[in-house]
Amino acid sequence: MSRLVLAVDTATPAVTAGIVRVDGDAIEVLAEQVTVDARAHAEQLTPNIVAALGDAGTDASRLDAVVVGCGPGPFTGLRVGMATAAAFGHALGVPVHGVCSLDAIAAGTTGDVLVVTDARRREVYWARYRDGRRVDGPAVNSAVDVPGGAAAVAGSPEHTALFELPRLAPVYPSAAGLVAAVRDWDADPAPLVPLYLRRPDAKPSQAVKR
Numbered sequence: 746m747s748r749l750v751l752a753v754d755t756a757t758p759a760v761t762a763g764i765v766r767v768d769g770d771a772i773e774v775l776a777e778q779v780t781v782d783a784r785a786h787a788e789q790l791t792p793n794i795v796a797a798l799g800d801a802g803t804d805a806s807r808l809d810a811v812v813v814g815c816g817p818g819p820f821t822g823l824r825v826g827m828a829t830a831a832a833f834g835h836a837l838g839v840p841v842h843g844v845c846s847l848d849a850i851a852a853g854t855t856g857d858v859l860v861v862t863d864a865r866r867r868e869v870y871w872a873r874y875r876d877g878r879r880v881d882g883p884a885v886n887s888a889v890d891v892p893g894g895a896a897a898v899a900g901s902p903e904h905t906a907l908f909e910l911p912r913l914a915p916v917y918p919s920a921a922g923l924v925a926a927v928r929d930w931d932a933d934p935a936p937l938v939p940l941y942l943r944r945p946d947a948k949p950s951q952a953v954k955r
């Protein structure tokens with residue numbers, strides 16, 4: 746069954762929107778718009794979606810599904826992407842599939858691969874993959890605390906540089922990677938849940954001892 750899919754991700758500095766045709770195992774990217782700006786998620790996502798639809802020569806009414814990266818990522822970025830995806834799904838009456846954004850970066854890789862993105866505060870979001878399938882994570886740690894064992898690393902350039910591993914090309918979640926991360930198109934999508942992973946800044950005060 747052929748599906749026309751809108752794929753969006755705002756879990757990283759890349760504001761990604763793409764129109765993808767899925768037919769069985771075949772994935773064809775018809776159009777993709779990417780703006781790399783960590784402060785422009787809200788401003789750029791909708792224009793990128795509109796531009797991608799235009800480049801693909803289609804309109805939103807023809808979409809069969811939406812895929813959105815659910816992080817891990819910062820609160821503001823994730824909120825923009827997931828709210829927009831949910832709005833499209835609700836308006837069009839089509840399913841919205843949430844995927845791990847790190848899975849989208851790892852899609853198509855082979856061997857044991859570590860994927861890392863910026864978690865700020867001198868930490869990284871990370872997950873490990875074997876032939877594109879996640880085997881550990883996602884989690885957030887300082888780079889020195891990320892478990893070893895990977896043969897290569899992909900993701901944020903400034904953070905892959907923290908690991909003495911060969912670097913692979915994928916940097917940000919792509920439209921093709923987001924679509925490839927959906928495991929079952931026929932299953933009812935689970936509710937969208939953001940992967941913040943961030944330990945809270947505020948901690949509850951200890952009860953006063955009597």
